Amino acid sequence: MQIYLPIAEVVVNAFTLVGLGGIVGLMSGLFGVGGGFLITPLLFFIGIPPAIAVATGANQVVASSVSGVLAHVKRKTVDFRMGWVLLAGGLVGSSAGVLLFNLLSRLGQVDLVVQLCYVVFLGLIGAMMLQESLRALRRHHRSGPIKPMRRHQHGWVHKWPMKMKFRASGLYISAIPVLLVGAAVGVLGAIMGVGGGFIMVPAMIYLLGMPTKVVIGTSLFQITFLSAYTTLMHAVSSNTVDVMLAVLLIVGGVTGAQIGTHLGARLRAEQLRILLALLVLAVCGRLALDLFLRPDDLYSITPGVLQ
Amino acid sequence: MTRCRWMLLPILLLPLLLPGLPALAQLRPAPPHTPTPPPAEQIVAGLSRDDVDITTSFDGSEIIIYGAIKREKPIPPGEPLDVIVAVEGPARAVTVRHKERRLGIWVNTGRVSIGSAPTFYVVATTRPLETILKPELDQRFRISIPLAMRAFAGKSEVADVVPYTEAFMRLRQESELYRQDDGAVLLAEQTLFRADVRLPANLIEGFYSTRIFLLRNGEIIDSFRAPIEVRKVGLERWLYRLALDQPFLYGIMSLAIAAAAGWGASAAFRLIKRP
Numbered sequence: 345m346q347i348y349l350p351i352a353e354v355v356v357n358a359f360t361l362v363g364l365g366g367i368v369g370l371m372s373g374l375f376g377v378g379g380g381f382l383i384t385p386l387l388f389f390i391g392i393p394p395a396i397a398v399a400t401g402a403n404q405v406v407a408s409s410v411s412g413v414l415a416h417v418k419r420k421t422v423d424f425r426m427g428w429v430l431l432a433g434g435l436v437g438s439s440a441g442v443l444l445f446n447l448l449s450r451l452g453q454v455d456l457v458v459q460l461c462y463v464v465f466l467g468l469i470g471a472m473m474l475q476e477s478l479r480a481l482r483r484h485h486r487s488g489p490i491k492p493m494r495r496h497q498h499g500w501v502h503k504w505p506m507k508m509k510f511r512a513s514g515l516y517i518s519a520i521p522v523l524l525v526g527a528a529v530g531v532l533g534a535i536m537g538v539g540g541g542f543i544m545v546p547a548m549i550y551l552l553g554m555p556t557k558v559v560i561g562t563s564l565f566q567i568t569f570l571s572a573y574t575t576l577m578h579a580v581s582s583n584t585v586d587v588m589l590a591v592l593l594i595v596g597g598v599t600g601a602q603i604g605t606h607l608g609a610r611l612r613a614e615q616l617r618i619l620l621a622l623l624v625l626a627v628c629g630r631l632a633l634d635l636f637l638r639p640d641d642l643y644s645i646t647p648g649v650l651q
Numbered sequence: 652m653t654r655c656r657w658m659l660l661p662i663l664l665l666p667l668l669l670p671g672l673p674a675l676a677q678l679r680p681a682p683p684h685t686p687t688p689p690p691a692e693q694i695v696a697g698l699s700r701d702d703v704d705i706t707t708s709f710d711g712s713e714i715i716i717y718g719a720i721k722r723e724k725p726i727p728p729g730e731p732l733d734v735i736v737a738v739e740g741p742a743r744a745v746t747v748r749h750k751e752r753r754l755g756i757w758v759n760t761g762r763v764s765i766g767s768a769p770t771f772y773v774v775a776t777t778r779p780l781e782t783i784l785k786p787e788l789d790q791r792f793r794i795s796i797p798l799a800m801r802a803f804a805g806k807s808e809v810a811d812v813v814p815y816t817e818a819f820m821r822l823r824q825e826s827e828l829y830r831q832d833d834g835a836v837l838l839a840e841q842t843l844f845r846a847d848v849r850l851p852a853n854l855i856e857g858f859y860s861t862r863i864f865l866l867r868n869g870e871i872i873d874s875f876r877a878p879i880e881v882r883k884v885g886l887e888r889w890l891y892r893l894a895l896d897q898p899f900l901y902g903i904m905s906l907a908i909a910a911a912a913g914w915g916a917s918a919a920f921r922l923i924k925r926p
Contacts, residue, residue: 410913
C-alpha cells in the first residue's frame with residue numbers, strides 16, 4: 345500500500361515502514377536499546393530525506409522509551425535525581441546540537457557529519473561490546489570464578505566540586521561529569537536522531553560508576569524527555585517531523601518491542617550482547633561503505649539555496 | 652496513413668464526449684505576436700481535469716489535454732501543423748552538489764545553486780522538438796527542458812556550471828520529474844489533438860501551468876494556457892498546514908501520539924500477560 349507522506353513529500357510503501365518499525369522494535373525489545381541508531385540509517389536507505397529521518401527518528405524514540413521507562417518505574421530501577429541532572433545537561437546539549445544541525449544543513453555537509461558520527465560511534469561501541477561479551481562468554485565456558493566489578497573506584501571523576509548524593513545509585517559524586525555526559529549525549533542525539541542510549545549506557549557504567557541495575561531505567565527516563573525535546577526543537581526550527589511517517593514506524597515498533605522482550609527472556613545475556621554487537625557493527629559497516637566506495641552518482645540535488 | 656488517422660479520431664473525440672468535463676476554451680490568451688486580427692488557425696482546448704488532489708493514497712494522476720484547431724479557411728498547403736504541449740510544476744530553488752574523494756572518503760565539494768527550476772516539467776510534441784521549433788522561439792517561450800530552468804542563484808564557486816546543470820536534468824529525468832516526449836501528441840487531420848500526461852506520485856503542491864503551442868513552418872501561430880491546481884486534501888492538507896503554521900502545536904501533537912502509543916503498548920502487553 346503506497347502512502348504519501350505530507351512533510352517528506354515522498355511516496356513510500358506503508359507496509360515497508362511498519363515492517364522497518366517492527367524489526368527495530370524487535371531489536372529494542374531484545375536488547376533493551378531505543379533503536380534510534382537503527383531506524384535513522386534505515387530511513388536513509390529507503391530514500392527519506394536525511395533531515396526528516398533524523399527528526400522523525402527522535403519522535404519514534406519517544407514512543408519506544410516511554411513504553412520502556414514505565415516498566416522500569418514499576419520495578420523501581422530509575423534514579424530520578426540522576427535522571428534530572430543528566431536531563432539538564434542533555435537539554436543544553438540538545439539545543440546546541442539542533443543549532444549545529446541547522447548550521448551544517450546550510451553548509452551542505454550535514455549528511456557527511458551524520459554519517460561520520462554513525463560510523464565512528466557504532467564502530468567504537470560495537471567493537472567494545474563484542475570484545476567485552478566474548479570475554480564474558482569465554483569466562484562462562486571456563487566456569488571460573490567471576491571477578492566482581494569494583495565499584496567506588498575513586499578516580500578523577502570523584503575529585504571534582506559540586507558533589508551530590510544520588511541515593512538510588514548509591515553514589516556521592518560531582519554533578520559536573522553527570523552534566524557533561526548528559527550534554528555530550530544531547531548533542532549527538534540531536535545530530536544523529538537517536539536517543540543516545542547506546543552511548544549513555546556505557547558512559548553511565550564506566551565513567552560515572554553507576555550500578556548496572558539502575559542504568560537502563562535511568563537512561564530511558566532521561567532519553568524520553570530528551571528526545572521529546574529534540575523532536576519539538578526540530579519541529580519548530582525546521583518543520584522536519586513527519587507525523588505520518590512516525591505513526592507507521594511506531595505501530596510496527598511497539599508491536600515488535602513486545603515480541604522482542606518475550607524472545608529476549610529465552611536467550612542468554614552474553615549471546616544477546618554478541619548479537620547486538622554484530623548488528624551494530626553491520627550497520628556501521630554498511631554506512632562506512634557509502635563513505636568509502638565511489639557513489640553511483642557523483643551529483644545530487646538538494647532543495648533550497650545553500651549559503 | 653489517412654486511414655490510420657481516421658482510426659485515431661474516435662480516441663481523440665472520446666474525452667470531448669465524456670460528461671462532466673470542464674468546458675472547452677476556458678481561457679483565451681492574447682496571441683503571442685499577432686495582435687489583431689485573430690490568427691487564421693486557433694486552438695480550442697480543454698483538460699480532462701483542472702485539479703489534482705493529493706490524498707494519503709495518492710499514486711500519481713493522468714491528465715488528458717485535448718482540443719481542436721478552429722479555422723475559417725481551408726487548411727493551408729505546405730508544412731503540416733504541429734502541436735507542443737508543456738506542463739510545468741511550481742518552481743523551486745535547488746542546489747546541485749558534486750562529490751569528490753577527499754582523504755579517502757567521498758565528500759560534497761562543488762555546488763551550483765539554481766534559483767528557480769520547475770519541480771515537474773513535461774514537454775510533449777507531435778514531432779521531434781528540434782525540427783519543429785526555431786531556437787529563437789524556444790529562447791523566447793522557454794519550451795525545451797534546458798530552457799525551463801531559470802536564474803542561477805548567487806555567485807558560482809565552480810569554474811564550469813554545465814556538468815552541474817546536465818547532471819540536474821539527468822537526475823530529474825531519472826526520477827521521472829522531467830520528460831521530453833517527442834511524438835506523444837496525437838494530431839488527426841491537422842484538426843484534433845490529444846496528449847496524455849502522467850503526473851507522478853511524488854508531486855508537490857501548487858499551480859501547474861499547461862501551455863499549448865500551435866506551430867506551422869517553425870513559427871508559433873497560436874498558444875493557449877490553462878492552470879491545473881495540485882493540492883493536498885483532507886488529512887494530508889491538515890497535517891502539512893499544521894506543521895508549517897503551528898509548528899509548536901504540531902510538535903506537541905506528535906509527542907502526544909508517540910507517548911500514547913508507548914503507554915498503550917505497555918498497558919496492552921500487561922493485559923495480554925496477565926491471564
